[in-house]
Amino acid sequence: xxxxxxxxxxxxxxxxxxxxxxxxxxxxxxxxxxxxxxxxxxxxxxxxxxxxxxxxxxxxxxxxxxxxxxxxxxxxxxxxxxxxxxxxxxxxxxxxxxxxxxxxxxxxxxxxxxxxxxxxxxxxxxxxxxxxxxxxxxxxxxxxxxxxxxxxxxxxxxxxxxxxxxxxxxxxxxxxxxxxxxxxxxxxxxxxxxxxxxxxxxxxxxxxxxxxxxxxxxxxxxxxxxxxxxxxxxxxxxxxxxxxxxxxxxxxxxxxxxxxxxxxxxxxxxxxxxxxxxxxxxxxxxxxxxxxxx
Amino acid sequence: xxxxxxxxxxxxxxxxxxxxxxxxxxxxxxxxxxxxxxxxxxxxxxxxxxxxxxxxxxxxxxxxxxxxxxxxxxxxxxxxxxxxxxxxxxxxxxxxxxxxxxxxxxxxxxxxxxxxxxxxxxxxxxxxxxxxxxxxxxxxxxxxxxxxxxxxxxxxxxxxxxxxxxxxxxxxxxxxxxxxxxxxxxxxxxxxxxxxxxxxxxxxxxxxxxxxxxxxxxxxxxxxxxxxxxxxxxxxxxxxxxxxxxxxxxxxxxxxxxxxxxxxxxxxxxxxxxxxxxxxxxxxxxxxxxxxxxxxxxxxxxxxxxxxxxxxxxxxxxxxxxxxxxxxxxxxxxxxxxxxxxxxxxxxxxxxxxxxxxxxxxxxxxxxxxxxxxxxxxxxxxxxxxxxxxxxxxxxxxxxxxxxxxxxxxxxxxxxxxxxxxxxxxxxxxxxxxxxxxxxxxxxxxxxxxxxxxxxxxxx
Numbered sequence: 001x002x003x004x005x006x007x008x009x010x011x012x013x014x015x016x017x018x019x020x021x022x023x024x025x026x027x028x029x030x031x032x033x034x035x036x037x038x039x040x041x042x043x044x045x046x047x048x049x050x051x052x053x054x055x056x057x058x059x060x061x062x063x064x065x066x067x068x069x070x071x072x073x074x075x076x077x078x079x080x081x082x083x084x085x086x087x088x089x090x091x092x093x094x095x096x097x098x099x100x101x102x103x104x105x106x107x108x109x110x111x112x113x114x115x116x117x118x119x120x121x122x123x124x125x126x127x128x129x130x131x132x133x134x135x136x137x138x139x140x141x142x143x144x145x146x147x148x149x150x151x152x153x154x155x156x157x158x159x160x161x162x163x164x165x166x167x168x169x170x171x172x173x174x175x176x177x178x179x180x181x182x183x184x185x186x187x188x189x190x191x192x193x194x195x196x197x198x199x200x201x202x203x204x205x206x207x208x209x210x211x212x213x214x215x216x217x218x219x220x221x222x223x224x225x226x227x228x229x230x231x232x233x234x235x236x237x238x239x240x241x242x243x244x245x246x247x248x249x250x251x252x253x254x255x256x257x258x259x260x261x262x263x264x265x266x267x268x269x270x271x272x273x274x275x276x277x278x279x280x281x282x283x284x285x286x287x288x289x290x291x292x293x294x
Numbered sequence: 295x296x297x298x299x300x301x302x303x304x305x306x307x308x309x310x311x312x313x314x315x316x317x318x319x320x321x322x323x324x325x326x327x328x329x330x331x332x333x334x335x336x337x338x339x340x341x342x343x344x345x346x347x348x349x350x351x352x353x354x355x356x357x358x359x360x361x362x363x364x365x366x367x368x369x370x371x372x373x374x375x376x377x378x379x380x381x382x383x384x385x386x387x388x389x390x391x392x393x394x395x396x397x398x399x400x401x402x403x404x405x406x407x408x409x410x411x412x413x414x415x416x417x418x419x420x421x422x423x424x425x426x427x428x429x430x431x432x433x434x435x436x437x438x439x440x441x442x443x444x445x446x447x448x449x450x451x452x453x454x455x456x457x458x459x460x461x462x463x464x465x466x467x468x469x470x471x472x473x474x475x476x477x478x479x480x481x482x483x484x485x486x487x488x489x490x491x492x493x494x495x496x497x498x499x500x501x502x503x504x505x506x507x508x509x510x511x512x513x514x515x516x517x518x519x520x521x522x523x524x525x526x527x528x529x530x531x532x533x534x535x536x537x538x539x540x541x542x543x544x545x546x547x548x549x550x551x552x553x554x555x556x557x558x559x560x561x562x563x564x565x566x567x568x569x570x571x572x573x574x575x576x577x578x579x580x581x582x583x584x585x586x587x588x589x590x591x592x593x594x595x596x597x598x599x600x601x602x603x604x605x606x607x608x609x610x611x612x613x614x615x616x617x618x619x620x621x622x623x624x625x626x627x628x629x630x631x632x633x634x635x636x637x638x639x640x641x642x643x644x645x646x647x648x649x650x651x652x653x654x655x656x657x658x659x660x661x662x663x664x665x666x667x668x669x670x671x672x673x674x675x676x677x678x679x680x681x682x683x684x685x686x687x688x689x690x691x692x693x694x695x696x697x698x699x700x701x702x703x704x705x706x707x708x709x710x711x712x713x714x715x716x717x718x719x720x721x722x723x724x725x726x727x728x729x730x731x732x733x734x735x736x737x738x739x740x741x742x743x744x745x746x747x748x749x750x751x752x753x754x
Binding site for chain 1: 463464465473502503504505508509510531532533535537541542544547548550551554555559560565566567568569571641642689690691
């Protein structure tokens with residue numbers, strides 16, 4: 001049985017971990033915008049996670065996750081040298097820009113908006129573009145200084161990075177939408193906004209950019225089981241169509257996504273999750289959630 | 295002999311079994327099997343064989359059972375079928391082998407399926423070695439998907455000396471046998487796992503977590519990984535929905551999701567982490583075997599369960615045995631009923647299923663009488679969970695990433711019926727990926743035919 005070894009573990013921020021995992025097949029095929037499904041052990045859940053980076057030579061894939069439910073609590077307990085039993089991917093469609101003409105991309109003005117742990121899926125996109133010579137801006141938003149992740153890494157790629165925190169402990173005080181608004185109002189002529197982070201953030205970014213008429217891409221992280229289009233748990237209304245986030249997405253046009261429905265669908269197993277966490281506290285269960293969390 | 299009644303097969307009591315996930319049918323004992331086998335007329339021109347998609351020599355194996363030579367019977371079945379313990383349980387025998395049994399004209403046909411199951415289980419329990427393999431020939435074949443089509447194709451090729459690797463997208467091998475068909479119809483540990491172990495003993499390698507089309511492409515397998523041929527048995531995995539209002543509400547699931555959580559992810563077991571939502575009252579929309587599986591699973595998880603089907607009970611596409619078992623287990627059949635809307639509360643959760651009554655009109659293209667709405671007959675079934683079981687279609691992950699692979703308007707891969715050869719050289723396909731959702735045994739038949747064709751192509 002093939003196993004997937006953890007070769008690096010970094011505590012990026014409170015309750016946010018980065019891991020490099022040996023998965024040569026995934027490392028070889030991964031592209032910006034895609035995700036993986038990780039299963040810790042025989043009885044664990046299939047957890048969809050963002051791909052933060054990949055290294056074909058080393059055969060490793062970098063994942064970043066936030067501790068949110070029992071499964072991610074258990075996952076945070078894994079150390080370098082431990083193994084995941086399953087690591088499937090890369091899943092989903094890559095970001096659309098990788099199919100675009102590089103010279104045309106260079107003419108465009110792109111801004112990424114990374115909310116909290118959403119900086120992880122933004123990173124490989126910024127890396128890919130900067131390495132192709134496409135200059136991008138990045139707005140990182142977080143609760144406070146401690147929760148700002150990957151800021152230095154994005155700067156090292158040559159991106160123009162703006163930081164904003166809820167309490168003003170790093171960068172400016174306020175929301176990512178405030179930063180975007182002041183940049184646009186200040187004359188930044190953005191052609192494309194790519195926003196990845198909490199659902200509410202993506203909803204309000206999309207609302208703002210609709211007013212400015214700027215093309216907006218968001219990345220969804222719904223509940224899913226298989227990640228290959230089989231279960232339909234990740235279905236989402238986009239315009240007048242029903243899409244499966246796992247195979248049609250995870251990235252969609254932010255102006256067409258029904259965010260309220262998507263937010264509601266994320267709560268599907270909340271009661272079960274709570275019950276399992278209570279059981280786990282009593283030491284009788286290793287439960288968790290089947291909610292996909294970037 | 296012919297007028298002896300069919301030996302009944304023992305089953306778990308319905309009241310008891312609806313509280314557990316153990317197998318419903320308990321199977322024949324040796325004495326019962328021998329007695330049932332004695333009913334077979336051993337026809338010279340046996341009609342049953344021609345109805346079997348893998349052409350098992352049915353009279354020959356039954357004749358061995360009659361004489362108590364079960365190991366010999368197992369060897370005869372093994373010549374034609376790689377998964378007898380599975381097929382003995384899930385094949386629609388009533389429309390295949392048993393449907394043409396001479397005894398069936400005046401009475402009940404020989405219980406061929408139950409005898410096959412008995413032989414396969416006996417052979418497993420008594421470790422009968424039915425495996426015969428030819429020496430390795432150094433040629434490599436990739437099989438995509440570890441469901442019935444892939445397993446039978448891989449088994450046949452491995453026996454002929456090929457080096458076979460199966461690529462499975464999920465974390466466990468078995469395809470629909472593992473994620474779709476519930477434990478109470480097809481035990482996973484004893485039956486499915488042991489069939490897969492047998493394949494591994496033949497030298498078949500199974501690589502899980504490989505989503506072909508994403509993790510690796512067909513072209514990479516052929517051009518970079520040195521496979522001489524590829525067989526696609528990726529099934530029909532995409533669930534269909536009705537397109538009615540409220541279908542995205544919390545509490546509406548595809549049968550695929552509901553069954554996968556319970557079967558593959560074992561939500562019914564306390565020691566697994568998988569959550570499942572069943573609620574108090576469930577409506578399963580659809581009338582096929584998958585709908586019966588979903589309904590009977592929901593009942594076992596404690597819900598009052600309704601089957602909502604737009605035609606009458608006579609038109610149910612599910613096997614008669616499954617419908618019978620569902621009735622016994624207290625499933626309520628709301629037939630001639632068609633959903634028009636999922637009723638949702640202010641938080642987006644299901645509170646009911648709005649339906650309209652139907653009546654049967656003229657026969658349609660499928661030969662079944664077409665259901666027509668009865669005007670003004672709208673009513674609401676109060677439920678908190680709706681499970682959509684309307685069939686599935688093939689997944690485009692492979693066809694969309696394999697240049698030159700022809701598909702039809704239903705997204706099915708176009709393949710030659712006899713050989714499974716697709717529009718691409720060295721690429722074969724079979725099972726639900728080609729036909730759309732069908733049965734385990736038809737997929738197995740397609741896998742076998744493709745294995746034969748691949749062998750002939752490579753030996754040419």
